Amino acid sequence: MAMWQPEYEALPRHELEKLQSERLVAQVKRMYEKVELFRKRMDEKGLKPSDIHGIEDLHKLPFSYKQDLRDYYPYGLFATPMSEIRRVHASSGTTGKQIVVGYTDNDLEMWADCFARMLIAVGADENSFVHVGYGLGLFTGGFGAHDGAIRIGATAIPISAGNTQRQIQTMIDFGSTVLCCTPSYAMYLGETIEEMGLKDKLSLKAGIFGAEPWTEEMRAQIEEKLNIKAYDIYGLSEIMGPGVSYECEYQCGMHVCEDHFIPEIIDPDTGEVKGPGEDGELVFTTITKEGFPLIRYRTRDICSLNYEPCKCGRTHVRMNKPHGRTDDMLIIRGVNVFPSQIEEVLLKVGGDVTPNYQIVVDRVNNNDTFEVKVEMSEELFSDGVKGIERVEKTISENLRSTLGIGPKVTLVNPKSIVRSEGKAKRIIDMRKLS
């Protein structure tokens, strides 16, 4: 059972906890000195770094939130001088304002190691060709996979996202063996390859898929269409990017790289820590990150943790696939979408009146469809067809530039969007994912 860093991945539990404690104590001390917001929150709780002796004190520490990243945008939460920041990544925020994170040399090494662990777990080695079909850019997906591939000595194919014909041609010509992309795109690639009758020409063995929710049925279909084994990966920009946790060859939950990230499950309402196996909100503390560390970051993802030993020999805890959110965020085609972003766009178009709207998401042929229904109003209506089409187009274009993906905009009758107890139902998600 190959591991990239067995000295950490299979570290006996009590030693791992000792390591976590040391790292946590040091991280808290460092952040208290360097990060103003963290110091303020500690002071408010009457806590000093000396009160934190190890992971048993983790629950005493203050939470951090996505809103913090917006309030201190762009660099206010960084814990090193910018001269030590080697790279930044960004992701869309809830209000149209992006959030930005930064990595030092050590952070980038650590990230590459985490992704390398996954690559080794899925059977990759220096002879592999890693096809990076995640977007290479400010989005963390692409570079995480790219650096991980280089780290294990494999050949990286940084093709980035899009252009399906070229993806397939490259996959065949270059001999890609590990495919990294979103599961819905893997599905689409698989269908196209099937239609083109090119399945036999592929050298693919494994696929690493993440950044959006997917089901076991999808996994089975992707495996069948591409003739691979499909693995799930989890990550978020705020914590690091892809590779925070990943599936091993036994595919029974995702191992969290616990020597770097301590997970907790809490009750989202009370903040109380929940026990192993109990569902709740996933919270992460980064104990080695230098550039952009976070203590008890609320991911809003709902899942549970399994501390039972895994057959693979890794001692790191397994989280199950997140199966919900504590907020109203939607993940559509791999992109985070918040209803508040849509509201803001509509407010501008509607002349300071937010028209009533509804988001309809579905999955047709394994691709997400995204429609925004907007109720017609006196403000939006005009006598001419052109005027109304202009309204539709303006909404659609503004949404595209704010969200990064463009929905189909449909104007509907006033009061036709169903309201319950006076409140319109904003989101209809018809994708069957669990």
Added chain:
Amino acid sequence: MFIKQLSIFVENKFGRLEAIIDTIGKNGVNIRALSIADTTDFGILRVIVDDTEKAKKCLSDAGVVAKATDVIAVYIDDETGGLAKVLGYLTEEKISVEYMYAFLSRDTSKALMVVKADDEEAAEKALRLKGVEMLNPENL
């Protein structure tokens, strides 16, 4: 001389047009002229009715978006070239027609056309100066 036209948003949905027309009729408002502009996603129903205010109110109560617009209804000699002559007056003044549709005329020797120009005021003025007869709202 302007008359009021009611423009109504029609969602592209089965039975929608019938429901709107029925609402107008049930409220005792008579439709004198009608035209529909359709796109793939929605339609705009344009009507001239004998009581615009009443129609607007009953539609609004029924959750239908309707807007009143000023248009002109022009009498045209029912003979070859009659319409061309009137349109010629507008072209001379560089006025563009956005849409037009026929109106039921009570005078059998004349056709009646609703005309919506890009500049409705200029169109009204141009035609008035040429002595073109227009429908008086009182005769709706």
